[in-house]
Amino acid sequence: MNDIRTILRQASERLGDRLDAEVLLAHVLDVNRAWFFAHADDAPPADALVRFQALVDRRAAGEPVAYLTGRRDFWSLSLAVTPGTLIPRPETERLVEQAIERLPKRGRLLDLGTGSGAIALAIAKERPDATVHAVDASDAALAVARGNAGRLGLPVTFHRGDWFMPVNGERFDVVASNPPYIEDDDPHLGQGDLRFEPRSALASGADGLDDIRRIVRNAPPHLLPGGWLLLEHGWQQGAAVRRLFDASVWADVFTAVDLEDRDRVSGARVR
Incomplete structure (x- = not known):
């Protein structure tokens, strides 16, 4: 099931970092990370999931999260x-x-x-x-x-x-x-x-x-x-x-x- 909870768990396991996974998904969905708590059972749009998986691939290859999102606090x-x-x-x-x-x-x-x-x-x-x-x-x-x-x-x-x-x-x-x-x-x-x-x-x-x-x-x-x-x-x-x-x-x-x-x-x- 491609709900938010499962997607984040799988990405976190791959990256070894929950924060990186949340930041990338929040960037793709244009939400803040707190949004995930209320929408853990939601399924993101298919095109957003494709873009998220592409960013996870790049992060797994070492690219900095800041460059992938274009933002840094x-x-x-x-x-x-x-x-x-x-x-x-x-x-x-x-x-x-x-x-x-x-x-x-x-x-x-x-x-x-x-x-x-x-x-x-x-x-x-x-x-x-x-x-x-x-x-x-x-x-x-x-x-x-x-x-x-x-x-x-x-x-x-x-x-x-x-x-x-x-x-x-x-x-x-x-x-x-x-x-x-x-x-x-x-x-x-x-x-x-x-x-x-x-x-x-x-x-x-x-x-x-x-x-x-x-x-x-x-x-x-x-x-x-x-x-x-x-x-x-x-x-x-x-x-x-x-x-x-x-x-x-x-x-x-x-x-x-x-x-x-x-x-x-x-x-x-x-x-």
Whole structure:
């Protein structure tokens, strides 16, 4: 019998994940997951079942759920995502928290490597008094970010270019970034969702810190006096990132941990 209960059970067994099965079926039926509780005995339309089974096949082959549905929830936002953007992850919300905490009233914030626009848009939503800019080198990513901003009605100014280049001469109270930070030869790049995400948004040199070094080195002229640079990084990179902040230029160097008590965001205030 092809009722909702049976369909979800079979898909969950195949995928080894009930949540993935529910998210995919909810996407196909254009309902929320709570709908399933009241409609467990219903049979979905035949064409919807065909589309669902096709998505289950693709998920079983490893494609990320976010790319299959074209959506990812981040902060309090539902964001469009594509294979041209990194998939926003919960740990990046820690970077948003740190940025909001340090952004003064009517402050100026820059999001470097914005991807889908997740960081910039979350901050723009929480701090409507702020002026928010975002940069990305990818036309495909910027198209997604601009689309998200327009759909959500959030005022972010987007720039195309390499890190600070398109905002040359401008200064900010906070610069926040989730840059590439995985080692080029990390085997995880060939596993799970990472196989499908843009490598340019993931890997950065032999130790994963090439882009972070560039950002730290080039950030001071783009920060207002006492402004903060905040960087997301890998859970084993906290000490290495802190060492990049030269004490003659930076003060109040710190690392914040994520919900699993792992190093996740490091930053410092320019002198």
